[in-house]
Amino acid sequence: MAENTSVLITGASTGIGSIYADRFARRGYDLVLVARDAGRLTTLAQKLEAQYGVQAEVLPADLTDPSLVEAVAQRVREDSRISVLVNNAGMSLSGTFISQTGADINRLVTLNMTAAMSLAHAAATRFAAAGNGSIINLASVVGLAPELGMTAYGATKAFILYLSQGLNLELSARGVYVQAVVPAATRTEIWARSGVDIDTLSGVMDAGEMVDAALAGYDRREPVTIPPLHNEVLWTLHEQARQAMLPEFTQEHPAPRYLRNDG
Ligand code: NAP
Numbered sequence: 001m002a003e004n005t006s007v008l009i010t011g012a013s014t015g016i017g018s019i020y021a022d023r024f025a026r027r028g029y030d031l032v033l034v035a036r037d038a039g040r041l042t043t044l045a046q047k048l049e050a051q052y053g054v055q056a057e058v059l060p061a062d063l064t065d066p067s068l069v070e071a072v073a074q075r076v077r078e079d080s081r082i083s084v085l086v087n088n089a090g091m092s093l094s095g096t097f098i099s100q101t102g103a104d105i106n107r108l109v110t111l112n113m114t115a116a117m118s119l120a121h122a123a124a125t126r127f128a129a130a131g132n133g134s135i136i137n138l139a140s141v142v143g144l145a146p147e148l149g150m151t152a153y154g155a156t157k158a159f160i161l162y163l164s165q166g167l168n169l170e171l172s173a174r175g176v177y178v179q180a181v182v183p184a185a186t187r188t189e190i191w192a193r194s195g196v197d198i199d200t201l202s203g204v205m206d207a208g209e210m211v212d213a214a215l216a217g218y219d220r221r222e223p224v225t226i227p228p229l230h231n232e233v234l235w236t237l238h239e240q241a242r243q244a245m246l247p248e249f250t251q252e253h254p255a256p257r258y259l260r261n262d263g
Helices: 015-026 038-052 066-078 102-130 151-174 207-219 232-249
Strands: 006-010 030-035 056-060 082-087 133-138 176-181
Touching (some): 006 015, 006 102, 015 030, 015 038, 015 082, 030 038, 038 056, 066 082, 066 102, 082 102, 102 133, 102 151, 102 176, 133 151, 133 207, 151 176, 176 207
Parallel strands (some): 006 030, 006 082, 082 133, 133 176
């Protein structure tokens, strides 16, 4: 059970991360809450402490700042009570790839990829040595769908899915469980923060429903949980098609379609 263990959640000040904080507190976990907005984190921490009788610590950090990422990673490495990492902090960008600035794309990559990988590395190393622990990484269906026109954001989320699947394969034999959570549009501030009016979208999921579904997948130890995907067979077929290519990749010669035929 959750006794004497805690969960570190990034991006816990609002949205999906704040719901994870509520749900893990309800399960009896103590919390370490990370985001930039110390005021919002403190309000949430006090509420959850009062409601569930757990301890909730606030660890304010801008995860685009390498020294602050390192401080959080150090906490993950050194605090053996932390048995779950929820790698949730993330941002999106408005506009097309060429309308976005290089600086904005760098910030996106730093938060969505570099910080998430650093924290996953810190957690994976200690959890593997201990023989237990879980890492939950927030990916997105956008990472499976270049057609959605969110290229830079989707690329960061494809990275998170790959990272999660790779880590799960590497670490499950060491007692470490890694889950990729793959939401579609979910009602949070991320849309307004990137200049999109959420009320112009259809099929938007409530954040509480999304996290509860993700935690159902977590309890089943699913490597990949896609809350909005009703037809689960489609994901199975996708994975089977990908895996069917693997033996085909070992070839001394290129495929015949690439052999020159200059006449
Ligand atoms: P959100 O409502 O915008 O919340 C993002 C969280 O990340 C906030 O707590 C924010 O807190 C924190 N954050 C943002 N920039 C940060 C930084 N530089 N350093 C530290 N923390 C930072 O977003 P959300 O929808 O809950 O998204 C959570 C995760 O789910 C993201 O990884 C997102 O890509 C993914 N996701 C969301 C959707 C969706 O439709 N909502 C769909 C698929 C995947 P502060 O501002 O206080 O720092």
